[in-house]
Each structure stands twice: as structure tokens, then as C-alpha cells.
Amino acid sequence: MTRLWETEMDGDLGTVELWVWKPDGGPLVVVSDEELVGIDPETGAEEWSLQAPRGEFCERSFEANDDGVGAVMYGSGSECLTLAAVDAYSGEMLWETELEKDHPGDRVNPGGEQESVVVGGDTISVAFGYRVVRVDAGRGEHLAPLRAPWGPECPEISWRHADTNTLAFGDCSEGGPEIAAFDTESGERLWVRESAFAGDPHGIRQLLPGPDVAVSADRAVYLFDETGEQTGWIPLTSGTYAPVVYDSTLIFRDARGVSAYDLRSGELLWEEVADTQSRKRVLGEDGPASIGITIQRGAPFGADVIGLGSGEVTVQFTWWDPRTGESTREEIQTWDSSAWGGASVVHEGVFYQGPLHEGLLTAYQFSD
Template identity: 30%
Template sequence: MATPLTHDDPAALGPFRLVARLGSGGMGTVYVARSAGGATVALKTMHPGIAADPTARTRFRLEIDAARVIGGRFGAEVVDADPVAETPWLATEYVLGPPLDEAVERGGPLPERALRALGAALCGALGALHRSDVAHRDLKPSNILVTAYGPKVIDFGIARAIGDDHLTRTGSAVGTPAFMSPEQAGGQEHGAAGDVFALAGVLVHAARGTGPFGGGQAADLLYRVRYGEPDLGGVPDALVPVLAQCLSKDPALRPTVDQLAAQLHDGRGEFADQLPETLLAEIGRRAAEVWQIVPQRMPAPLAEPVPGPQSGAPRAAGISRRALLTGGGAAALAAAGGGAWWRSRKEDSTGQGAKGPVQTRNLDPVWELGQNFGDTWGSGIGTPVAVAGEIRVAMGAVTYVVNPKNGLRKDDFLADGTPWQVVVSQGTEYRLDIARETAAKIPPAGISVWDLDQDYIRNTKAYLRGTNFETPGNQLLGVFGTVAYVAVGAGPPTKQAYGFRRNQVFTLRAVDVKSGEELWSRPLPERPDESRPLHFASATVTGGSLVTLQETRPGTVHVVVRSTRTGQVVWEQPYGDTDEDARAALRAPLAVGDGRIYLGGPRLRALRLTDGKQDWATPSGQAYGPPAFRSGAVYSVAEDAGLKALDAASGKAGWTELSTDDGSPSLGWAPVLGDRWAYYRNGVHVYAVDLRTHRVVRTFKTTATAFYADRQDDLVLGMGASALSAYPLK
């Protein structure tokens, strides 16, 4: 995503005028730039301090050479470069397509046909390098841009000639641990066979959202790469033996890229025809986006304030390098624990602003809408969803439409939909609805979408045949990519407005909302008459796994993980305490990341996604609320302590909120994570904790018990039985 130029960025480099920043990392900065003739390019530079190092300049020259070797067909074509300039730079074509990791994160895992086409095309790219005796040495999802004409490999910063080790110290491992070859992880020579190993890891990631050796600390990853067996769960069955051979620890046992390409694809058909529609739409969006970039430049910062005796000067938030995508025209930029540095200077965590102290405690919400959002059918209060510049809360026959700027209700609309039957995915609102265009005597349930162009709800092709739309326990768990996961019933409806009946038969199904194809159906346990809790408290999809908290029998909740491909249960474990107080916490968003599921309760614990085995747990004696996960860390509210951060891989304590308030931390919901602050309920307030200083910097009055991030409007939405409220998301 492009951002304005800073005040000290150059106006031009070589013949190119700089337009915007794409990202900045430890080595340099990538810009959007335009030539005198109007051509748009991605222009990469080196930081001045690094450019002073002769070895770094040599690497930059080799990067340019490798980019020229792979050419425009398989990489970003080199337009111009000057490796000997005072600020070395490289200009390449602006590639119109997302990085593979973002494509999978946004649209879900790729289907088998797309995996095969992608793999074969990447074999062609690597083959071009290998025929020139060059190994890439850092092939990973963020270094692959997906276009309608095929993938393009970028970032040749550590590529070098096969057999040439003069730029690498003996015994040192250079690259990205999750996608290194075993020989590279051991500091040995990484040649063509090493790139094949990395390519297999990339395809595993594309197939399920995680690599073959999971995540975690670099040392743990390096050990698993060298000595552990790859995890190929969630990979299409036909591809498992192919990729397993590529992931052999012995380079001699791996196929060449030509041999691998022959096993993956026959070479017929257009690449775009193999891609899912969601990915093609994202490619089209990015193609249009480049022409909408308006040149902007940030003003020079004001002079630093002099720190007072009780506080330090505000510290600039550092920028961490998630992925610096050279030549491809896209860079993912992650702020290290906070917002932009110029914003933090306006007001520091002590509450000292440019005009003196500002009120930071007992603040009113941004707005509050009083309304009856009481518990519905024993399944919790309403759930707000942000879509198309509105906030909507489905409450049965009526959906409330709220203006996010002021909290005023707009024109509500009549539409069947309960909180557990409406979700938003990739900006589209989906509803479990009546399948209107069927001749069935009992109308089945179907999946509908809110058509923004026509401003009405319409059915998709996804009809859930053999179901009864009027069964109240029908539940839409979520839509991930193009696949909807639903719990649907058959049999007579419940006479009352709530409760199951023993003679109703429920199934869990996966259905493609684009084609209407039902991918699988699995039976769900029988429910006794008038029992109320839904089959599923919460659910999410990660890689090839559907992760759920499921009531397997009345009063008993299990963590159940299923294969998204077949619906078969991979494993299940008891959740633990599920009394009425704990039940509300079950509805919080699930925390999943780095190959683990993180759960609160009497202890905070991490279960492996692959087999449900416990990786770690905190000591007994201190209860935790449901956690949230981000970038290798787990955040949870601890009893009598407030917000805590722990290392996701080991469970070791990172930091605990620094607060002098007595308070009563609520364990009933997961914290909401912004870029600068984390939010949770404490007593009758929402606490905002600065993620850098670990101090409570704001408290807001609240009646809410559940909180959601509305990132399109920069709000935290709080839901209570009697009000919907909003707080600034920072």
C-alpha cells in the first residue's frame, strides 16, 4: 500500500520522479516512481549507511544481475539501474498483482489446480536462474507476486552464483528460516536443489496458509528444517508424495525443477484460468489502484519537545521489515508496536499534548446508541459488522443500520437474519437466508449476499438442499475465500422462537458460494428438546483446518479441528470450564497463529494445530480471558493483573500492563489489538493500553461486554445488552 513521501525523500533518482513510498526496511526503501513519459516503475534504493559498505554494494549489483537474468517473463523486468550512484537504485516494472502470502491471507488457500499451475510456473522461473548457475536462496511467499499471466519472482538480495561463497561466512545461515533448505539452515552451500526445497515449502503455504515446518522462533525453525519431518496436512492428497520428495533432507533425492514441473502440470491452458475468482479480483483491484496514487509529501516534523523531569521524550516508533518487495511494486509494512512517529509526537503516553495536559480518564465513548440488544436465544447479544461504510446489527427480522461517524441509526431494513447468521468476508456481507428459487415444499436455507450495486439481498448459487430454513438453530460459521461453513437443520421447526427439538437432524456443511457446489456434509450430535446453545460458539479457518469450539453434548464444549477439504475431525479436546460466565467468553474470536490454538480459562494454554497436543500452559493459580494473537505474541487479560503479553512459541511472559489502578479486569472477552493500543474491559471502563510503554493511556466509560475492531472506520465497537458504543481504534 502506497504512503506519502517523507519530507527528506529525494524528489527524483536518475530519470524517475518519486511519487510515493511502498515500504522501507533495514536495507533500503522502495518507491512508486514515474518516468518522463508517464511509465510507472517500482524503484528500490539502499540506505546511505549501508551503501557505504563495499560488500553491500556488491550484493546490490549481484541482485540487479540476477533480476536481469530471470527477465520480465518470470520476474520484474529491469528498466534501469545505477549501482554506483551515491544512493544506488534499481528500477523495475510495477508488477500488477499481490504477494502470494497476502493473496492466501485475503482469499484463503489455493485449490489444487492453481497450486499445480503456480508450481510449474515457478519451476520455469527457477530454471532460468539455474541455467545461469544462479540460486535464489530466499524463495518465500512474500517474494512471489501473482499476476494474471503467471507468478513473478522478486528480491534477489541474497541470490548468488552456485558454488560462490565469498559473500557468506562459513557456518552462517542467511535467508528466511521458515523456507530455508536444511543445508542452508546449517550454513552450508545452497544450490539449485535448495531452491526446490524452498519451492515445496511455498506450495505448502499456498495450500493451507502455513509452511511445512510451522512458525515460531528462528532457532526452533532452523532445528525443525534440519531435523524435523515436514507437516503436509491440508495439502491435496495427489500433491503430498510430490512435495514430500522435494522436502527430502538429502539434496540428491530432490527432483530438478524440470522434473518437478512435469509432475505438477502439463503446460496447457492459461494461467489465469486456474486461479480462483477472489484472487483474480484482487489482481484487478491492484491494477486499478496504481493509477489512483496521488503524489504527496509529509511536512518536516516540529522540533522535539524538551522532556520534563518525570517523563522521557516521546520515542519514535520503529519500522520493522515484514517484507521488502523489490521490483514488484508492493511492500508490506508493519509498524513496530505503534503508529507513525509524527502522530506520536502530538501526544505522548503521559497525556501531555501540544497545548498541555489532556483528559485521559473516564472519557465518554465516541458515540453510543441505546437499543435493546439483549441476549438472543441464549446465543449472546447482537454482533456488529462493518460493511460498505455502515455498521449493521442483525436482530431477527430487522437489521439496524448505524452511521459510524455519529452512531445515528439510518434507515433500518427488514431482512431475516440473527447475529449467528450474518458474517462479513472481504467486504461482502453474507447471510444464511431462505433459498427462494426452489420448488421444494419446505424451503431450504441458502447463502445470500448484500448486493451493493442494486442495494438488495440476493441468493447466491449455494442452496443447502434437504434443510429447513425455519429451523432457528441454523448457523453460518463463516465464509473463507469462496467457501461457506454452515450448521443447518432438517425436520420440523421449533414452535417457540428458541430451542432445538430432538427430531431435528443437523449437519455441518461446506459449500462454495460461487459455484453452489456442496463440498462435504458431516452429521452433528442430536440435541435434546428446547436446549438453546448453538452447536458452535466460535469458528475460524486457518490453512487447511476448520477450528471450532463445539458443544458436543449439552454443557460440554470441545475444541474440534476438522479438515477443510473433507470435514473429517482431525482431533478434538475438551475445552474446560463452560459455566454460564465462561460461556460468553467462548463467543470471542478464536486466537490461532504460528500453528497453534491459544485458549484462556484457569490457565492460558497453546494446543498444536496438527494434533491437539499441548505445547505450553501457564502455571495454575491465575485465570485468563480468551486471548488474541499477533506476530508471534499472545495477548490476554489475566485475573488481578490486567493485560499480559506472552511469547506464542514458548508461553514465556513478555510484559504485564503497568497500571496503578485497582480495577477489576474482565476475563469475558478477548482484547482488541490496534496498531498502538490494545483494548479490554476493566470494571465499568474500557482500558486502552499502549503497546510500547505498557501503560494505561485512556479509560472510557462502557456498558459493553463484547468488543470488535472496525478497522474501516478506525473504531472499537462495544456491544452490550442495552447499547452499541464506539471508541477510537489507534
């Protein structure tokens, strides 16, 4: 790895999960709870910064759209109801809108089991308890709500959204529980299918990003084709964490090691059994290098701590072919252990590291 630059940031980067947006030809936008900062990716020089008009940023989209528009939410205390769009090129806040509660206890993503805000093309979608709110990304206009096929007499409809698809789960039809699928950007209803899986909405976790319809639950990821027919499932264990989605493949680490499955059929493509003492993380080249609910995107690779001592940590990075598991390259890096313990993010072949308890962001270029 080659150290590219180091720049000062406000706040403690060691206690937050870092996001970055990278619009085509624009700055690297570091997104944290305290501020958004546009940074020249070549030099690390700050181009712009943006703080929340009040409170702090409480939610953010994983990425900006093709026009460079990303979404954030902010608020004070326990309230997180103001949605805003940000031009990732200039740092300008394009618009903001206050989202209304359906009832006093209504709030954004109360279960914390899916990404609260997603950008699907020209549409921003925000998940509440039993609904999603859709807003035009360019104008800030509220779009017509998605209409589940079961009518107002079906009160408990569970929604899950991602950048490509949005699903509604209901158990109000005469035939049994059903799933309704919508295009996240256009709102078009794609299909409605009976599914026993929809009968337990509280057991449903996340809809995975990307074109493949895959829904994670307590012990499995359930897979559906473009007509709603279930095509397979992927077993999960309680130790599963930090999944990566790339090229119709789900790669994750659990107590056994690293596994990769096809997101259309559920076929096990490859697995790498890990030593019980292994500290390997599975990362994606477009996502935060930390454990959390965020499903990472980008080419998969592993980061394994292979040496500790004298305040230093040595990490071995291994890149895999997502479909075969073949190791395509490896790289070893040693640095101060406080740096490895902080928040970090990987994007387009660059590893951005925020050391514990220091307001610094350092960029390292992976070798070709």
C-alpha cells in the same frame, strides 16, 4: 485507551450480542437483532440503517465477504426462514429468499451448537437439522445441495459447516462410520474417510472456522489433515468457553486458566494458570467480547477485571503471541461498571461497548 466517539442506537445493546462487519474501505456495520447500522468508523456518524422487513433479525453471518456482502435471516415468532443478503457498503438489501422446510418440525440449526449462517466466499450456507442450504451470495440463486456419498438410504446425516469447510457425518457404509468433507464455497467433495468419531453425530458440536479441519465434541476437538486422516485431538473441559481461532491456533479459557493448542497436531503450545477468582475473558480482535457459541477470530488477548468499586470497574487487557504465549503488550482501562456489563465487540484494534440498558455505542481505540 482513547475514547473515539459515542453514538445513539435503537434498542437495548446490553441484552444482545453485538456483531460487526467491516468491509474494506467501508463503514462499520453493527449487526444486532433489531437493526443493521452502518457507521463511519472515524466519527461514529450513522451512514445508513436497515430494519427487518418483518419481525426481527434472528440470524446473521459472522462476517461479510470480500465484496462486502453479509447474510442475515429474519422472521416473526418462532419462524426464521427468510434469508437475505446485505451490501455492507450501502445498506441495500440485495435479495431475499424464503427457505423451505423439509418437514413441519424442520428449522434452522435446531441444536444451537454451530453458527447458523456462514459466508464462504461467494456462497452463503445455512444449517438445518440434517442438511445445509447453499445460496449464491451475489445473485440469491439456490445452489445444488451437497451430496453425501451414502445415498438416500442413509437418512440421518449430520452436517457441520464453517467458512472454509463443510462436513457430513454418516454411519451407513459397510465399513463403518465415515466423514465426508466439502469445500464450502464451491461444493467440491474433498475426501471421504472412515472414522469412529462419526458414529456419534449427536456428540458433534462445531466445525471450527479457517482452513484447518477441526471439529469440537463434548470433551475434545478432533483434528484432521487435508486427506481426512486424524492427526490429533485437543482435550476440553466442561468449563471451556469463548474460544479464539487464529494462525492455526486454538486459544481458550477453562477452569485451569488459558491454554493454546496447535490446530494441526493438537500439541499444547503454552498455558497460563489462572487464579480461581480470576474473571479473565479470552477475546479475539475480530469477534464479540462475550461468552457464546460463536468462535472468535483475530489476534488473541485477555480482559481481566482487576478492580471493582464505587460503580467503576478496572480491566487489564493483555495481548499474547498466539504461538508462544508471550505477552506483547498490556493496557489498563477504568470505566463505569454498567458499560463493562453490556454487549461489546472488538474489531481492528477498536473496542466497541454498549452499556447496559442504554441505547449508546461507544468506541475506544486501543493504544498502539
